[in-house]
Each structure stands twice: as structure tokens, then as C-alpha cells.
Amino acid sequence: MSSALQFDPMRLPPECEALRKEVRAFLARELEAGTYNANEAGNDQAYSPEFSRKVGAKGWIGMTWPKKYGGHERSFLERYVVTEEFRVANAPVRLHFVADRQSGPVLLRYGSERVKADVLPRICKGEVCFAIGMSEPGSGSDLFAAKTKATKTDGGWLVNGTKVWTSNAHHAHYMIGLFRTSPPTKENRRHGLTQFLVDMKTPGITVNPIYQMTGQHDFNEVVFEDAFMPDDHVLGEVDGAWKQATSELAYERSGPERFLETFYVLPELVRMLGPEPDTRGAEGIGRLVAQVHALRRMSVSVAGMLQAGKEPVVEAAIVKDVGTIWEQKLPARARDLAAFAEEETANRATFEAQLRFATLTAPKLTIQGGTTEILRGIIARGLGLR
Amino acid sequence: MSSALQFDPMRLPPECEALRKEVRAFLARELEAGTYNANEAGNDQAYSPEFSRKVGAKGWIGMTWPKKYGGHERSFLERYVVTEEFRVANAPVRLHFVADRQSGPVLLRYGSERVKADVLPRICKGEVCFAIGMSEPGSGSDLFAAKTKATKTDGGWLVNGTKVWTSNAHHAHYMIGLFRTSPPTKENRRHGLTQFLVDMKTPGITVNPIYQMTGQHDFNEVVFEDAFMPDDHVLGEVDGAWKQATSELAYERSGPERFLETFYVLPELVRMLGPEPDTRGAEGIGRLVAQVHALRRMSVSVAGMLQAGKEPVVEAAIVKDVGTIWEQKLPARARDLAAFAEEETANRATFEAQLRFATLTAPKLTIQGGTTEILRGIIARGLGLR
Amino acid sequence: MPHDNIVADAATRILQDYCDPQDVNRARDASWQEPAWRALEEAGLTVAWVGEDHGGAGAGLADGFAVLHEAGRFALALPLAETMLAGWLLERAGISAPQGPMACAPARAGELPVAGKDGRVSGRLRAVPFGKPARHLAVLARREGGGHAVALLDASAARVAAGTSIAGDPLDTVTLENARPLELNTAPAGLDGDAVLLMGAVARSMQMAGALERILDLATTYAGERVAFERPIAKFQAVQQNLARLAGETAAAVAAAGSAADAVATAHVPHEGTFLEAAAAKIRVGEAAGEGAAIAHQVLGAIGFTQEHVLHRFTRRLWAWRDDFGNETFWAVKLGKLVAARGADELWPMLASR
């Protein structure tokens, strides 16, 4: 089984490099214009309708989707380049990123024609923000324990219950929600859940903030009280969400954002240690660069497989496992390596602010979107152990 | 529960320091006399009847045992000093160490008067080598799966079956063996095993070597074919070994040998990096010294609790867990830190030989006498999790 | 948390009454601080290390460290350690301690202000914990012409640029420009910048050990209550193994910090053994702080990084405290250099002497 782990040395084709230049030029212009501040720690979380609309206008949202829904029918590899350049630039993609990565593909696959024609083009324009309503107070890693209930009613469903840890919900126009439409069966405890497209303006939905220890507001509690979902907002099979849950995960898990979340600390560390670091500093930088290079090569390799129509589930889980551990440990390594940097280094304030933010952010990197333990369970299953 | 973790700053009393001087003087004399070679990697494994007899004559075996059995009624803390000094000196204690640490205390507690009067004084003289017959081909970490059978016969028991990974069996005069005297019960799968004192000269016992990847011969397979054990060689309760298994473990687990197994690499590294190491070397040494100091202070603290009659089971398991991980990682850290040492450093050959042996030995440190996973299970139980 | 120390017991009671981490975390403002500080002050804890003839409680060093251990268990966000350290510094130079919160400097290596011949003090002191809220500053200075002096300054004599630590506590830059101290005395032999860092390092180690004990409690309790896949997560072997590692880190921190505190408290004069203990404590406890906080957050998952949950009060202070009075790297280089200078054959005797 294990020798089936595939990480071929995929290279990005020339059209990607042309695109990369274009993306970098765009970002440089926007930076120049003050649309965003690349050095502001945590800026990647920023919600910028102006920026997202510009990105949409460039054709960089829904890049791989059919043109009939506003997409651009470009390759996964081209999308990869846009994603990594935006990520490394700390560009404010919060409004459109979840829709582009996860929600749009779900709609494409399971949405009704009406929903697709309505929503997807607006995602591509950078106008629509999505949230993902999975976790509940009693269900985190164990999604199939969800209790928020959708009860059939005339022409649709009435939803009651509470979702938590819902990123973006306070900005989101839509949510993809996982609701219980039937009890689980004895044979299959995953039975009975259904995915819905939720219009966040629906009466009966309340969004309450959950502040993080970073001081940021990203998480929310979303309370449903008799919120009405029309029938054509059901995504896929009623009671059958468990069959739909995994196929998108491969590229949700293996993208460049899965190891670049705290990357901003590394160039700043290089700057602080200067052009001629001592052996200790050079070794530290060298190892970190080698590790992130290996991760990127793994990630690009998975992107190549996705482009080729494969479903590298285990490889993608490995990228996320190794990648999130790396980005989580990076701040601690940078802290050690910076210990003897000159007190008066020009970028010290920037470095320290970024290091602090990265340290505070680090714990969640191995929790969000599947904990380390869950990912390793998936990998173990792929190895044939479970 | 956790705030009950006790690691008080125990200090060794003055009599220990007098003893330490005596031990160091003894070891210096023996080293001078060529009884052993402190720089020979793996020498600690050496079996030396001459050396063990001298140690016995000094009164440093069975130090805490009653005088009537040849012991010396000294404190656990005094025994601690002898153990750590011998360990750090790479002294050849293989003949008597297991008997002193584990087997003697079992006999003291569970042996018949005749057995105690016969065997314990000879242990104290350094004449008797013990092996521990626990693991079997089908039972390693899970001791209670043992199948080697002892069948009641006239005046004793007939043993049939096979033990493996038995250290010392090819040298040992005795073994403490765990044999099945009844099947397990539905209520208690640990029921039905009995501890025996096994005279290794008993007809029907064959010892076959199992060589290690280091090239050393330490492990053995021990085959029993109708080997007769007299009734008074039963240790403790028939079928009740499970009640006896844990009480000795606290000091088996928390002794200095649980973090000093590869310690010899560290002074050699310090020698190689010289009196004025660079920042990288100094930091590396400093961290390693801080870590081993903390471990020793934890270990001494547990020794103090044992001396006070407490049973610090969780604390002892923690010392072994943290200690074995440290001694296992030490060779890798030393390899990194030595990477830029001068090629022609005087002790390079010694360092490289020791590093190689330590690298080859390292994997077993987190297996023998309870794997990391088993130890952490014990700690988790102590925390109230299981 | 019973212990055999009546001074620490007094601290525990006050902290329970006034500084319960849950209450503090829920508080919308700082109004809990004033009564808490008053209670600590009235019990004499803030001046624990000041002799009775200098206006203090005259508690032993050991008692004071036990108090700081308790303060760590409560993630106390008041300048108790700082005021105690300041009091200790003043006491060493025979200066009476005033009431009110104090800051103690230097807290960062290589930063000693200078006391001129006219007795005025100048220098820049970065990363001084609770510098801004302090009413007085106790500062060790290098004397022009040699030797060291201890200065007690009124806060108004300094320019303080406010900052915050990763825990949100004050971490300030104090600038002294020909500042006239309220008092200035010659420091006794051996009281130099390193000695202040060393004392601060042991204090922070005790605080961190206490915080680690508490996050082990929090994580263990949470694992027993939180249900996933139809059973408490404590029943998952991966969670058990993580918590056992957290217990190991906590144990190492408790042992190293406790041992260093004992060493400092019982040393008649500081010696190489005290240095080894203090350095090792700050290194090992700092490492445990990083590892331990990561494990606790992993076990608690999303709830653990909300403002609402109390965990961050402990983990953020662990991240902050490990940086004060020399971080792990600083002390490791210092300790490594000492070990190297003494030579390979002295390493084991040095360890065994403790």
C-alpha cells in the first residue's frame, strides 16, 4: 500500500509562470495603491469587498469552473499559482476564499441548476462570501453527531439548532450547512444528515461573535430558529451528506494555504539575521527552507494529480498533516533563531509583531479543517490499518 | 489529580556524598587496574564476575536489604548514588544489576524463607546473575497473554513453553519466570499467572541466542521442556502474579539508568567542541545539560519518595518516559552539534565510536521494560483518564 | 492545592477570593485589580522579600518562591512577582521598600543603566514587565568608575513607553535621563546584572511551573468531559498519549523550577551550582512552556483559543514569561559556555553535586 504513495516531481507548466508574473504585478500595484498592508500580521484574514471584486474582475475566482457559471475553465495548476501568490503576499482574500476553495465546488456538484446559475457567477465576481456550518457545541471532529434539525415543511425545511466555530458567518452571504433530516440508523450512524445552501438573510438566523485569544473576530455562533430553507436549496441527497463529504477534501487539504499560514515569519527572520548569518542562523534558515521547499513540492505534486483527475486522498491528508505541523512550529523556531539578532535591526518591530501573531495563531492550525489526530486517522486508513 | 504530581526538591544527605567519594575512588582504582575500559562503547553491558565480586565485597549490592539476608540496610538514596556513579563510569555491572534492582526485591517480598536465605546472600556477594522471563513470542507489552505453562506435579511444577527477549539468560544462574498455572477467567484476563524462581541449571531448559543489530548478544530465547520447579520456588500467590506486578516498578522505572544510558556521548561531545564552542555549540550543550539536570532532579525526587515509603507510580513512569526519550534523542542531537567540530580533534575516534553505538542502541531504550506507549498509558491512568 | 507553607497558603486564599481566572476572564474591566492588589499588599505578600526593618514581611526566599508558584497557578496578571523582585533588589542594598506596585530592572540581558558620579541614573531598559503601572522602580545600575549600585526611583523620574506582552500585560520601555533616584546604595559584591536576571529567571520559572500544572488540570478535566464519537475524548489513546506528554513536561518544569528555587533559597552565597540550577530551570521550564501550551491547545481544540475560555490566560502568560529575564536560548548559551570552559570531565561532577 505504502509504495503507492505518489509524489511525482510535477512542474508547473509555462502558462503558470506567465500567470504568476501577472499576479505579482497586480499585487504590487494594489500594495502600492494601499489596498492592503502586507506587513500587517493577520491581514490575510482581512475582508475587503474592494479587493475581492478586483480579483474577480481579473478572473481569479472560480478559475477552474465552467464558463457558463462565470468560471474560467483554467487548470488547477493555474489556480494553485494564484492561491500561493496571494497567500504569500498576505492579500485580503477573506471574502472570496472559502467560496472559491470549498463552497463553489460543492454547489457545482450538488446544487440545483437554479442555484448554480444564481450563485456561482456572483462568487466569480468576488461578491459573495461563504461560511461553512459544520461544527456544533456537541460535535467538532465528529461531524456526524450534528443535531441541528431540518424538519420538512411545505415547499422546504424549517431549521432549528446552533452551529459554532463558524468562520466568516458575520460577513457571509451564504452558508453551506449540515443539518439533521433523519435520525441515524443502527447500521449507519452517519445517515440522516443533509447539506443545504443557507441564505444568511433568512429570518430566524442570528449570528453571535466568538472572539479569539488573538483578539480577532473570526468564529461565530449561528443560531437557527425556524429558519426556512426552500427545497431547491438542498445540496445532493437528502439524508446522504455522508456520501458527499470526502471528495472535495483532497484539494481543501493539500493547497499551499496548508503550510504557508505563518510563512511571513520566515522572510522576516532572514531579513533580521542579515546577509551573513552565523553558522547557527544559517543552519536554522537552511533547514526551514528545505522543509518548506519539500512541502511545496509535495503540494504541487498533489495539485498535478488533481489536475489529472485522480483522487489522492491520502497524499492530500499527508500534505496537510506535515504542512500544518511545520507552519505551527515555524514561529517557535524563528523565536529561537532570532534570539541573538542585533537589538537595533531595522525590521525588529515588524518581526516581533509578526512572530507574536504567528505564535497566537499557531495552535489553531492543527485543529481547523480536521485535527492532526483526525488526519492521521485518515492516513492510517489509507495505509490499510483501519 | 495532576496537581498531585509531586517533585519536591530532594537533596541527597551528607552520607551520600561521602559514599560517592568512596565509589569514585573505587572506580578510579579499578579503571587504573584495567578491570574495565570506560571508553568502550557498550561496556556497561559487560559481564564481569571479578568486578561484581569486588562490588559485593564493598557492600554495594543489596544495599537496602535486611542484614540477615546479606544486605546492608542502607537507604535508597545511598543505593541511588552507587547506581548513578557506576552507570556514568560505564562500569561492568551486568552480572549483578538486574538481581540488585529487580529480582532481589521480588524474592524479599514473595520468596520462601529457604529461598531467601539461600539466594539473597549470594546476590549480595555479586555471585548471582538473574534474568527476567516475561516476554513470549506472542506476548510483549501484553504480559498477561503469556502462554508458557506450569502444570502441577508431585512436589512441584512442570514447565513447558518459550520465553523470548530474555536479557542475560545465557549468563544467568536464576530467572524470575512468569508462567501460566490456570487459564484466564472471563472476569479477569490477568488471572492465572504465577511467578517462579527458576534455577537455570534445571534439566529441560535450553537457551538460544538472539543477536542484536549492534552485533551484541544480550537477548535470548529460553525453551522449557518439562522443566521441574519445586513448590517452594513459587513466588507469591499461585495464579495471582497480576497482584504482584506493579509495586516494584516504581524504582525499576525511575532510576538514573533510565536517562543515563547514552550519557557517555555528552561529555565526549563537550570534549570535542572544546573550551570555547561557538554560539551554536554552546546553546546545544546548554540545553542538553539543562534537560539532563532536570531529569536527574526528577529522579532523585522519586528516590526520596521511595525512601519515605511512598509509591510514586505515576511520577516514576514520567521519569522513565521523559528520560528514555531524552537518552534516545541525545545521539541525534550530538551528531548535529558535532557536525562542524575540527576533523582532527583528539577524541574524534572515541566520539564517533560512542556515537555509533549510541545510535544503534537508541531504538531499544523506548521499548525495554515498558514501551513509551505503555508508559504513557500508565501516566494517563494516573491522571484519571482511563 | 494544599502545601506546607503558610505564606503560600495565604496567597492561595487571596488569589482564590480575588483573582479566580474564570472571574478575571469574564470581567469586562480591570476593576478586580485594585481590591486584589490591596489584599495582597495587606497580607504583606508584595514585600515578602523585604526585611521587617525595611518595611517588609521578611519572609524567606523559599516562601516567596512558593507564593510565585501559586501566582502562576492563577495566571495572575498583577505585578506581584515584579514588586517582590524589586523588594528583593532593594533589600540586598539596604534600601527600604515603599508601598505600591514596583517594577524591577533590568529584565533583559546586556541592559544596565549607568549611575553617574552625581548619583543620577541614565539608560534605556527594554521589555520591563509592568513598568508603566509601577509607582516605583528598583533598578540595578553600573557605577561610573566601577561597581554596581541599586537605585529606587519614583515612577515620575522615568519616561515610560507603554507596550504589551503577548499576554496583554504591560511590557514597557523605561528611559532614564539623568534621573534622580529617591535612594541609591552600593550593591553588595556579586550583585550584578546577571544576578538580577538569575533571580528573575527563577521567579518566572516558578510562575510557569504553576501555570503548567493548571493547564494540565484544565486539559485533563476537559478531556474527561468532552464527548466525540460517542465517548469522552479521554478514552482516545491519542489524547491519552498527548496528556501524558503534557504531564511529563509539567513534571520536568515543576522539578526544575522547584529545585532552582530551593537552590537559590538555601545558598549562602551564589555559586556555580546555583547558576546551573537557575539556568537549567529557565531553559527547561521555557521548553516545557512551549511544548505544554501546544499540547493543551491541541487537546482543547477550538474552544481553547476563544477569549471566553480561560486556557489562554495561562498559555499566553507561558509564552510571555519564558521571554522575561533571559529566554531559553540566552541561558543555554551561558550554561553551555560554562560547561565547556570547565571541561568534559567536570560535567558529571557538576550535575551530581546538585
Added chain:
Amino acid sequence: MPHDNIVADAATRILQDYCDPQDVNRARDASWQEPAWRALEEAGLTVAWVGEDHGGAGAGLADGFAVLHEAGRFALALPLAETMLAGWLLERAGISAPQGPMACAPARAGELPVAGKDGRVSGRLRAVPFGKPARHLAVLARREGGGHAVALLDASAARVAAGTSIAGDPLDTVTLENARPLELNTAPAGLDGDAVLLMGAVARSMQMAGALERILDLATTYAGERVAFERPIAKFQAVQQNLARLAGETAAAVAAAGSAADAVATAHVPHEGTFLEAAAAKIRVGEAAGEGAAIAHQVLGAIGFTQEHVLHRFTRRLWAWRDDFGNETFWAVKLGKLVAARGADELWPMLASR
């Protein structure tokens, strides 16, 4: 192990037939070696990197690296990589390769022998893999007066002090004292000591990646078979989590090594990108070797460190190979210095260019 490479497929068949690790491990002597070597030689694999006009097979670099990947999967203890590297070095200088096993030097940084004006070569080369059994040596030397030369030497021209690696394979010190080479040619531009180390580093990375794949297989299979506490240990979450980590290390090694081999094979001339790839591979694969071997041994327990079990053939070679042609630290410092010299703003473009 199917792949789309007929050269590597040929290697796989021979290795399966002659060098099965189980058979080799059981063998009481070295009698398996001669037929195995003959088969490899007859298939042209030992001179894969030598052009057809120089007596070689003229396989591409990529094919050769795929062969070494296979050799790693079999923990091959024959000088296949060494002879291939020697052939590559000779080919670069237009020297025909002889038959029989060769060694390639230098394998350690900073050790270049000197070729005098008289064409004789002198120097001491430490840690040369398979130096003793080699019939010929291919050596890069520094030319008196500047530039580099490649020398082909008969083994009899060198004094070889035999040693062994941690894997038990020959690791020898080769001393040349005015040794007269069979041939000596000027090295092409860019072929210096670092270039030899770089090629060796990528070769070893491929071997290590193969060995890691195999220990992942061994450990996974063992976990499915070994029963403890009445079920296969594969069912324990702690074992699953360990094996997932091993899979992660293996994946990183396979990706980094494969990428570096591809980069070297497709670069017309070596450039900074090739250097980044090769250095990163040796660093990351070396780290994976250490971590991976530790995890595999932990999963296999006692059986894994017996001579009888095949695991040590892989783990000991992982420990040995990571030291050849520059260890992780050596390459990390080199890579770190390059990155620092280029500057912070060039880091991402450099990474993204690969």
C-alpha cells in the same frame, strides 16, 4: 513496484532475484555478492551514467536516479551508487569507464586532493564509501595552478585504510601519495568539489527515499500481523498515529528526493535552483531518515533490533547514507547562507521557481 521506467524495471528484477533483503540478511557469507554484481554489470546498470562511446550504457540521469531509488528499496549493500557516480564523474571529463566496482571521491566536504604539474595526485580522502572493494577510483582533484581535474586511478595506486559505516558497509580512508592516474583530464567548467557532493547527495537521497518506503511497508505489515492485548497492534490509535507520521516522513523524502533528481536530470547547466533542490533533498531526506527509522523501530519493538529481522538492513543504511556527501547540517548551513545572501525578498521567488 511498477513504474514507467524500463531501466529501473531491469534493476528491480535483478535486485529481486539476487539481493532480496531477507535472503541477504539470512546469508552467512558474502557469496551472494558476486553473482548479484555480475548481473548488475551485465545489465549495464553499473555504468548507467557512462556514455556508450565510453563503454557505458548511456542511460539518462533520470533513469539512473530511478535505479538508485530501487537500490534503496532493497537496502543494496553493493557499490552500485558509487560505481555509477564514478562513471558519471569520468564521463563528465571524457574518460572511459573500466569494468568492475569503482569508488567516487570526495564524499566529504572540504577534501580535495591535488593534481601536481606532473599529473600525479596526492591527498587524503576520508569516509570514501566502498573504497576498499573498488577496483578503480574516480577522483576529482584540484589542479596545481588552478582549475580541477578528474583522475581515474587503479586501486593499487592508493593506500586504503579499511573502515566500516554504521551499516557495516566499507567506509574507507584513501590516501594518495604522488599516485599516477591511469587517466587525468581537465574537469569541465563548474565541476568542482561541491558539484561532486551535490550529485552524491541526490544519489543518496534517492537511496534513502527508497529505504524509507520499504520501512513504511515493513512497519505497516508488521502492525497488521502482530497481536497484543488480543488485537492487531494496527488497531491501536497510538500505533496508527505513529505510522501516519512515518508515512509523512516517507512522503516528504520521496517528494524532495524525486524533485531534486528531476531537477538535476533536466538542468542543462547546474544553477541555483538545482542547488536548492539538491541541498533541500539531502537535508529533508536526512531528517526523514532519522525520524523514520526511529518510528519504524518503535513500531516493531524488540524484534526490530535483532539481527534476524530485516529492518536493520534499512535503518542502518539510512543512518549511514545521511552522512555521506554532506550531512543535513552541512547542507543546511550552505543553503542558509545562500538564502541569506540573496535576501529576504528573494526567498519566495526562489521557492516558487521550482
